[in-house]
Amino acid sequence: MRKITVLVGSLREGSNSGKLAKALEKLSAEHFEFHYPDLNLPLYNEDLWKNPPASVLKLKADLAATDAVLFVTPEYNRSIPPVIKNVIDWGSRPWGQSSWKNKPVGIVGSSPGAVGSAAAQSHLRSILVTQDVFLLGAPEVYFVFKPDSIDDQGTVADEGSKKFLKSYTDRFAQWIEIVSK
Amino acid sequence: MRKITVLVGSLREGSNSGKLAKALEKLSAEHFEFHYPDLNLPLYNEDLWKNPPASVLKLKADLAATDAVLFVTPEYNRSIPPVIKNVIDWGSRPWGQSSWKNKPVGIVGSSPGAVGSAAAQSHLRSILVTQDVFLLGAPEVYFVFKPDSIDDQGTVADEGSKKFLKSYTDRFAQWIEIVSK
Numbered sequence: 001m002r003k004i005t006v007l008v009g010s011l012r013e014g015s016n017s018g019k020l021a022k023a024l025e026k027l028s029a030e031h032f033e034f035h036y037p038d039l040n041l042p043l044y045n046e047d048l049w050k051n052p053p054a055s056v057l058k059l060k061a062d063l064a065a066t067d068a069v070l071f072v073t074p075e076y077n078r079s080i081p082p083v084i085k086n087v088i089d090w091g092s093r094p095w096g097q098s099s100w101k102n103k104p105v106g107i108v109g110s111s112p113g114a115v116g117s118a119a120a121q122s123h124l125r126s127i128l129v130t131q132d133v134f135l136l137g138a139p140e141v142y143f144v145f146k147p148d149s150i151d152d153q154g155t156v157a158d159e160g161s162k163k164f165l166k167s168y169t170d171r172f173a174q175w176i177e178i179v180s181k
Numbered sequence: 182m183r184k185i186t187v188l189v190g191s192l193r194e195g196s197n198s199g200k201l202a203k204a205l206e207k208l209s210a211e212h213f214e215f216h217y218p219d220l221n222l223p224l225y226n227e228d229l230w231k232n233p234p235a236s237v238l239k240l241k242a243d244l245a246a247t248d249a250v251l252f253v254t255p256e257y258n259r260s261i262p263p264v265i266k267n268v269i270d271w272g273s274r275p276w277g278q279s280s281w282k283n284k285p286v287g288i289v290g291s292s293p294g295a296v297g298s299a300a301a302q303s304h305l306r307s308i309l310v311t312q313d314v315f316l317l318g319a320p321e322v323y324f325v326f327k328p329d330s331i332d333d334q335g336t337v338a339d340e341g342s343k344k345f346l347k348s349y350t351d352r353f354a355q356w357i358e359i360v361s362k
Binding site: 010011012013039040041043044045046047076077078079080081082083085086088089092119123126127129130131 | 191192193194220221222224225226227228257258259260261262263264266267269270273300304307308310311312
């Protein structure tokens with residue numbers, strides 16, 4: 001069983017991203033243990049390293065102990081939400097002590113509109129290049145989230161979507177084995 | 182005199198972005214009054230609109246009363262810092278009540294490396310498209326910030342840089358007049 005740190009980009013209760021993460025968790029129970037760190041960190045401020053917030057140190061300890069990272073991002077104004085950029089920037093520092101280096105990483109996302117978070121994911125991929133991660137390419141998951149697509153328990157309504165999401169988790173499990181030495 | 186809301190992307194004391202903003206303020210005193218709102222807002226969370234944070238309401242009131250907006254961005258991991266995405270997302274909501282619509286907007290930025298924040302600014306431009314702003318194109322300011330480029334009082338060491346920054350503020354002043362009806 002691989003430990004997966006799941007970074008859900010929305011802080012609101014009952015978010016689509018939270019439901020999508022839950023769905024992936026259920027579909028991949030044979031491979032993975034999902035962990036959901038608290039992402040309500042202070043906004044990145046270099047000065048805070050003088051006396052680092054406990055929440056930031058906990059996040060970095062979580063990342064140090066994880067086998068892989070899965071981003072589950074909504075799209076806010078054609079990019080990632082601040083919560084995602086914030087966790088990346090905290091994890092990337094202090095200089096030379098990035099928590100991301102050599103981690104297997106997957107990206108999935110959803111939005112209510114037709115774009116399915118593709119613009120956000122494009123920004124996210126370009127940002128992660130800086131962190132020297134093992135970033136899974138295909139399949140890409142641009143999940144168009146209709147009101148009943150996934151319920152609070154992570155049950156996926158449509159059988160085709162369920163199969164596709166399952167295939168994503170299977171591929172991510174393979175990917176982790178390929179790049180983890 | 183035009184009121185300019187200046188959004189400085191770094192929260193640390195004595196940041197390069199803060200110095201760059203100060204330099205532009207000094208060079209444009211004939212045109213502008215600069216205002217620096219507090220950007221240490223909570224991370225964007227849709228649920229908080231039920232009881233909006235005072236800091237968010239203050240920001241939106243500031244933006245409603247301003248003539249134009251100037252982003253001064255550093256580059257964190259080849260994109261904008263979370264503080265910049267966060268202020269954009271708060272300003273863009275509630276739905277239909279964007280604080281950015283029809284505002285004249287300028288973007289400048291700096292980084293210590295050769296890129297001069299160009300990757301961050303590229304993301305920022307693509308995000309601002311969603312907000313229906315009047316975004317100034319050229320000149321682009323990718324300021325490579327060496328330790329002594331600009332001091333705490335906003336004095337620019339190099340004469341060529343000073344002239345270039347002054348020309349930027351002159352053009353931004355023109356731009357505001359062109360697009361403000």
